[in-house]
Amino acid sequence: MGSKVTNILIVGVGGQGTILTSRILSQVAVQMGYDVKVSEIHGMAQRGGSVVTQVRYGEKVHSPIIAKGDTDILLAFEKLEAARWLDYLKPEGMVIINNERVDPLPVMSGKVKYPVDIDQRIAQKIKRTLIVEASNIAVACGDVRAANVVLVGVLSAAIGLPEEEVDKAIRKLVPAKALDINLKAFKEGQKLFKDIS
Amino acid sequence: MKKLMIGNEAISRGAYEAGVTVATAYPGTPSTEIVASIANYPDVYAEWAPNEKVAMEVAIGASMGGARTLVAMKHVGVNVAADPLYTAVYIGVNGGLVIVSADDPGMHSSQNEQDNRGYGRFAKLPVIEPSDSQEALDFTRLAFDISEEFDIPVMLRITTRLAHSQTLVQVGERKEIELKEYKKNAAKNVMLPGFAKGRHQDLEKRIIKLREYSNNSSLNRIEWGDRSLGVITSGVCYEYVKEVMPDISILKLGMVNPLPDKIIKEFAAGVERLVIVEELEPVIEEQVKSWGIKAEGKELFTLLGEYSPEYIAERLAQKAPHPGYGLDKDIPGRPPLFCPGCPHRGIFHTLKKMRLTVMGDIGCYTLGALSPLDGMDACVCMGASIGTALGMEKARGTDYASKLVAVIGDSTFVHSGITPLIDIVYNQGTSTVLILDNSTTAMTGHQDHPATGVTLKKEPTMKLDIEALARAIGINNVRVVDPLQLDELQQALNEELQRREPSVIIARRPCALLQKPPQDKKMVVDEELCKGCKLCIRIGCTGIYFVEDKKLAAINPNTCVNCGLCAQVCTFDAIKIMEA
Secondary structure (H helix, E strand, C coil): CCCCCEEEEEEEECCCCHHHHHHHHHHHHHHCCCEEEEEECCCHHHCCCEEEEEEEEECCCCCCCCCCCCEEEEEECCHHHHHHCHHHEEEEEEEEEECCCCCCHHHHCCCCCCCCCHHHHHHHHCCEEEEECHHHHHHHHCCHHHHHHHHHHHHHHHHCCCHHHHHHHHHHHCCHHHHHHHHHHHHHHHHHHHHHC | CCEEEEHHHHHHHHHHHCCCCEEEECCCCCCCHHHHHHCCCCCCEEEECCCHHHHHHHHHHHHHCCCCEEEEEEHHHHHHCHHHHHHHHHHCCCCCEEEEEEECCCCCCCCCCCCCHHHHHHHCCCEECCCCHHHHHHHHHHHHHHHHHHCCCEEEEEEHHHHCEEEEECCCCCCCCCCCCCCCCHHHHCCCHHHHHHHHHHHHHHHHHHHHHHHHCCCCEEECCEEEEEEEEEHHHHHHHHHHCCCEEEEEECEEECCCHHHHHHHHHHCCCEEEECCCCCHHHHHHHHCCCCCECCCCCCCCCCCCHHHHHHHHHCCCCCCCCCHHHHCCCCCCCCCCCCHHHHHHHHHHHCCCEEECCCCHHHHHHCCCCCCCCECCCCCHHHHHHHHHHHHHCHHHHHHEEEEEEHHHHHHHCHHHHHHHHHCCCCCEEEEEECCCECCCCCECCCCCCECCCCCECCCCCHHHHHHHHCCCEEEEECCCCHHHHHHHHHHHHHCCCCEEEEEECCCHHHCCCCCCEEEEECCCCCCCCCCCHHHCCCCEEEECCCCEEEECCCCCCCCCHHHHHCCCCCEEEEEC
8 A cells, every 4th residue: 555655643632732733844855856645634623632543655645634544653742642643653663752751532521541651652652752852842942842853854864865965944934933933843853763762 | 736635615715616606504513614615815805604595595696696606504504594595596696606515424413314406406596516625626616617607696506525525626816806797686586476387487497408408518527437337426426436446437527417317328328237326315326217227326325424435445346345353453543522611511411410411402501411511402403402402391391391491692693593582582481592602613623603793814804792682582581691611501491480470691701712821820630538439520521520549530631721610519619619
């Protein structure tokens, strides 16, 4: 299935800023001359619910959504969401997890417990599991909201996207006043991947 | 260079390029971005209509008046607009008229998953279905030509997955189309029985011509491959089939009504096994089988929900499903919920506390039905809260009306809540109607409406006065409360529910997402006073959570917007509003 297509699944919680990450990645793919398809969900799910964006690029892309078991990289902004979407990953795929916990309603109300060891359980199943502290790095760069661009750095290093293309896409998509912090966040993300892998 | 566009933006671009000068819609996921984005073109008049029926009528009038016109709505919106639609097909067009129906298989953001391709056969209008954003643009342009050539409105049917997927698009130039001449023509435009009979006769001729067009149109194409399996499909399902079985023979339908019978017969004769892949209803399948063609369809594929590439591979090629890792079973669900500071939260907390029967409506506030608020008894469709409340009162008696409330948002009230409110007055109901006025159409992404006083193009306009309107209808008891003042809200409800006449309570506070949270204060839990009773947790806010090991509530400063609702709910005064 789609052997020459790269499939990236970006998951998180409504309001976490997953959209900018997918916009940057798809912009890079457009710049590189690939066929690109991106699928996102609007409406009710955005109200604090589980959100997913699918980015696919390659010579020719048909489906806008990734088949179960066909994801090359699962990028999770939150730990539970990584587990929720894990079945979409290829056996040899990579999961990048931001070490962030956002309690869903059943946990907040004490009905069920947050499975705190979930990232470790994922790591036992998936050989290529990376757990990163994107929020801390973003704070060090100057703004916690740049965590999504730290993750762009990690991801782009992981799949070997050309640095200058990602740089160009960030300059195109991030507002001028936040640009310096985001370029720094991107560099730190890249560095982080090189350090831990 | 090609650009990434969601399907909706591509439709808007296609309509712009086709020379559209009038566009109208009522917002509804997954259709909203179509007319929202066409409003960015200065040479197109674009508006939010109060509801889809009005939008359809504006569109019919604009088409009669000679303009190329676009009208867009979600699938259930077409039901609201169905009355003018069916007759517009008899009348036909002057300027080209394209109706976008955005269906929602899988119900990502809807109350049902009806298949609006059915309108094609029922209302007898051509239905065109694109598979990606480029086709969305190209087919929209073409739809205007078809509309004018065959003197008929054209439906462009899309689904959520096309509406909200970005694919690459090559844009073109706008075709400047001159406004067509308007000539009075009662026999065509006045649908009295005498005239309508003639138009019906004419419509049947137009449909025959359209089927001939469908048989010769590039909208429908055969892609010959391995002939042991042939699939007839359309829309996004075409992309899924191509993804998982790129080598088989495919008949890709871009025109799903009228179906190209000759092409289908040719295709069927050329393959050993014929399968029809269509989400939801067997619209294509039933017609194909009615022509005596042997085919498989719904015996393989479900009538429910949205399809996916792996589902099609599983059903068509007997490919074993992905086994998975089994971790998802232990994962708590993450349902959508009210935002921190949302004015609706306190409403449903209070309605539940007062043990009222709540007839609900469509909007963000429908989330009030979910745990832990559990504050709604029913929700049917846009505007239904008020009529269903009156029905409940007439079934169970006037006494029951003192425990019964209709809850409806401001945009939904303007959409279709006014006529049922007239019914309450006219038929001597005593129900209490709670209008949640957050000054926007929040759920679909904050669109303006007649009671915000701003148009789609952001021009100031006359603001509909909901209080004056309710009084003019004949409601003597109209009052306004702040939904974040729970005592005031509960007192108003108590007083109005006891009255043996109808009342309207307007709970007015702007959507929390449109306001900056106050920076000068912050919420704090006093750990001495907190008893761990979880009353504050039961308002379902991400700004407050329960610390299991301490058995105490705590504020999450990253999400809390200092609205103070939890402090009002706490019976031990343990949550305080402090100066920041």
